[in-house]
Amino acid sequence: MSDLAELAQKISALVAKDTVFEAGARVISTGGAPNPISAILNEIDDTILERDLEIRADDAVVNLIVSGRRLRGIASASSGADSVLGQVLSREEPEIVAAVFTILSELCGQAQRLTVRYLPPQPFGKGGERGISAKGLAELWQVDLDETPKPPMERFLDANRAAAVAVLHTLDGEIQSSAGDVAALQSILDTQLAEFRALQTHGSGAQLICLEGAFSDGTAAALAIHNDDVAVIAYQPEHLGALHASWRAILG
Numbered sequence: 529m530s531d532l533a534e535l536a537q538k539i540s541a542l543v544a545k546d547t548v549f550e551a552g553a554r555v556i557s558t559g560g561a562p563n564p565i566s567a568i569l570n571e572i573d574d575t576i577l578e579r580d581l582e583i584r585a586d587d588a589v590v591n592l593i594v595s596g597r598r599l600r601g602i603a604s605a606s607s608g609a610d611s612v613l614g615q616v617l618s619r620e621e622p623e624i625v626a627a628v629f630t631i632l633s634e635l636c637g638q639a640q641r642l643t644v645r646y647l648p649p650q651p652f653g654k655g656g657e658r659g660i661s662a663k664g665l666a667e668l669w670q671v672d673l674d675e676t677p678k679p680p681m682e683r684f685l686d687a688n689r690a691a692a693v694a695v696l697h698t699l700d701g702e703i704q705s706s707a708g709d710v711a712a713l714q715s716i717l718d719t720q721l722a723e724f725r726a727l728q729t730h731g732s733g734a735q736l737i738c739l740e741g742a743f744s745d746g747t748a749a750a751l752a753i754h755n756d757d758v759a760v761i762a763y764q765p766e767h768l769g770a771l772h773a774s775w776r777a778i779l780g
Contacts (some may be wrong), residue, residue: 553643559778561677573662580647585639599661616657642778681757687774691767713760736780
C-alpha cells in the first residue's frame with residue numbers, strides 16, 4: 529500500500545461514525561479491545577507531525593512524545609516511569625525499550641477505557657534522535673497491530689464468564705454458544721424476548737436488564753441485547769456490580 533493510500537485509510541478510520549469522544553479525548557479502546565498496547569501503537573503509527581499524546585487509561589495518565597510515526601519516549605506518567613522519563617528510545621538501548629513496554633503494560637495494559645488527546649509537542653531529547661517506529665516496537669514487543677477485536681457481546685460474556693452459572697448466546701436467532709443448564713434460559717428467549725422487544729420504543733441498541741431472584745434457587749438473570757446479538761445469563765447476585773461495570777465499559 530502506498531503512503532498516500534495508507535494515510536487516506538487512516539483518515540477514514542478516524543472519522544468513522546462509531547468514533548467516540550469524551551471531553552475532547554478520543555476513545556481508542558474499551559473493555560480491553562482492541563488490546564490497549566495495540567491501540568497505543570496504532571495511534572503512534574497515525575501521528576506524522578510531532579505531538580504529545582496524552583494517553584488516559586482509567587485513572588492512569590502517560591504522555592508520549594511522538595513524531596514521524598515513531599515513539600521518541602515518555603515525557604511524563606502518573607507513576608512508575610521515573611527511570612525512563614525524557615530518554616529517547618533507541619534499538620541500541622534495548623533495556624530502555626523493554627522498560628517502556630513494561631511501564632505501558634502496567635499503566636495501560638488492563639485498562640477498561642483508553643483515550644488519547646493530541647497536545648502540542650514539548651522539548652524532548654535532541655533533534656536528531658528519532659525514536660523507534662510503531663511497527664518496529666510492535667515487532668520488538670510482539671504486539672499484533674492488526675488484531676481483530678471480538679464483537680462487543682462476546683467480550684462482555686468473556687469478561688463475566690466466572691460470574692455466570694449458565695449462558696445462552698444467540699445472534700439473529702441462531703445459537704452461538706451456551707454453557708451450563710440453559711433450559712430455563714431458552715424458555716426466557718422463547719416466551720419473553722419477542723414481546724419485550726415489541727414493547728421497546730427507543731430502538732434496538734444496547735440494553736442490559738437484570739432481574740434479582742429470577743430463579744427459585746436465588747440465582748439472578750440478565751438479558752443482554754446489542755442489536756440482533758442477544759444473551760441470557762444466570763448469575764449469582766453478588767456479581768451484579770461487576771456485570772454492570774463491564775457492560776458500561778464495553779457497550780456503554
